[in-house]
Amino acid sequence: MAVIPVNIAGHPYEVRIAAGLLARVGEECAPLLRKRRVPIVTDARVHAAWGQTVGASLVAAGFEPAWKVLPAGEQTKSWEHLAGVTDWLLAEGVERKDHVLALGGGVIGDLTGFAAAILKRGCRFIQLPTTLLSQVDSSVGGKTAINTPAGKNLVGAFHQPSLVLADPLALDTLPRREVGAGYAEVLKYGLLGDEAFFAWCEDNGAALMDGDGAAREYAIARSVEAKARIVEQDEFETTGLRALLNLGHTFGHALEAETGYSDRLLHGEGVALGMVLAARYSARTGLMDAGDAERVAVHFRKLGMMAELVELGLNVDGQALVAHMLHDKKMDAGTLPFLLLRGIGQAFLSKDVDLGDVATFLDGQLQGR
Ligand SMILES: NC(=O)c1ccc[n+]([C@@H]2O[C@H](COP(=O)([O-])OP(=O)(O)OC[C@H]3O[C@@H](n4cnc5c(N)ncnc54)[C@H](O)[C@@H]3O)[C@@H](O)[C@H]2O)c1
Ligand SMILES: O=C(O)C(=O)C[C@@H](O)[C@H](O)[C@H](O)COP(=O)(O)O
Numbered sequence: 001m002a003v004i005p006v007n008i009a010g011h012p013y014e015v016r017i018a019a020g021l022l023a024r025v026g027e028e029c030a031p032l033l034r035k036r037r038v039p040i041v042t043d044a045r046v047h048a049a050w051g052q053t054v055g056a057s058l059v060a061a062g063f064e065p066a067w068k069v070l071p072a073g074e075q076t077k078s079w080e081h082l083a084g085v086t087d088w089l090l091a092e093g094v095e096r097k098d099h100v101l102a103l104g105g106g107v108i109g110d111l112t113g114f115a116a117a118i119l120k121r122g123c124r125f126i127q128l129p130t131t132l133l134s135q136v137d138s139s140v141g142g143k144t145a146i147n148t149p150a151g152k153n154l155v156g157a158f159h160q161p162s163l164v165l166a167d168p169l170a171l172d173t174l175p176r177r178e179v180g181a182g183y184a185e186v187l188k189y190g191l192l193g194d195e196a197f198f199a200w201c202e203d204n205g206a207a208l209m210d211g212d213g214a215a216r217e218y219a220i221a222r223s224v225e226a227k228a229r230i231v232e233q234d235e236f237e238t239t240g241l242r243a244l245l246n247l248g249h250t251f252g253h254a255l256e257a258e259t260g261y262s263d264r265l266l267h268g269e270g271v272a273l274g275m276v277l278a279a280r281y282s283a284r285t286g287l288m289d290a291g292d293a294e295r296v297a298v299h300f301r302k303l304g305m306m307a308e309l310v311e312l313g314l315n316v317d318g319q320a321l322v323a324h325m326l327h328d329k330k331m332d333a334g335t336l337p338f339l340l341l342r343g344i345g346q347a348f349l350s351k352d353v354d355l356g357d358v359a360t361f362l363d364g365q366l367q368g369r
């Protein structure tokens, strides 16, 4: 088992990565659980695939699982479901020192983590991530949130979990499209700060996508390690370091908003397109070699993923996408700092981006030129 410590002041915790962990949730979590009844939030698809395994493991360790099963999908990160989860946790009698388990992808982790952050002004929670995206990214670092009609993750809190258990076997039941969405966040770590890992992805991404267990475990551990080292130094995204993890997200979140948080575009797919756009925009402004910038799109295309904005078939102009970006949480005194690239593995936060020029650039990308 790989164990990656996350040393956040006041809230140190471990990310444990090993095949078979979902069948051992009861024994792994037991030292943290204070009561026989254990609340678990999940979604209907995950419950169907893994509810029996996790529930049986809790029962075998002497616990009684209490399930809250939500609809699957991004729309569940809403006020309505946040209220539903908090009311249910109150009815379950959850106290501040109790742990709530979040079994699922980033949607369940973000929603449950936020519910835990505000329940009685903060109870504890454990992340049991079941998608590649949640194993490499959302379960670690403590960003929790819901979406609002104005945009993505606009109401939330920083609230660290007490433990993360990532079981690569969970990915055996994950649809390939969802694996691809998670893979975008994997490639992000290479693109933002680790050129050698980017090259590893170019060599091993196809095997990872096709189910190679060793490649998956390696990518999960390397991604978590990279994220942990960043959030340890900038938990609340104040110095600009953590903002690097937002590479591709200003474009991506605008595309998610434009497509209504629907199945038309998954979060990770938006990040993939966003990174293609960030690289191309960096090349357009002379920051990055154009050939290197194209490596991002070439790689996603090779894996059968969407790599061109025009493929989304949006009926908008660049200005409309820029309007969504004005809700970005990086906005500072009316300007929007942008994650750009000086090369593969060299992301930085630029405060000099002209949003009019971004709109013109997007007009071209929307028309496939
Ligand atoms: N907090 C953070 O730092 C952070 C980081 C990245 C992304 N996010 C958020 O995460 C969300 C996306 O997460 P996601 O990509 O995991 O999506 P998700 O949670 O919607 O899960 C994707 C789909 O796969 C299904 N699923 C999950 N695990 C499965 C399994 N093992 N087998 C079969 N089906 C399974 C789910 O039911 C769902 O339909 C977005 O809301 C994004 O904003 C947060
Ligand atoms: O952990 C972070 O920090 C990230 O930015 C990780 C992102 O992959 C994730 O999508 C995050 O939720 C985006 O945050 P936001 O602050 O732009 O909403």
Ligand SMILES: [Zn+2]
Pocket (backbone or CB within 6 Å): 137, 185, 249, 267, 271
């Ligand atoms: Zn993301």
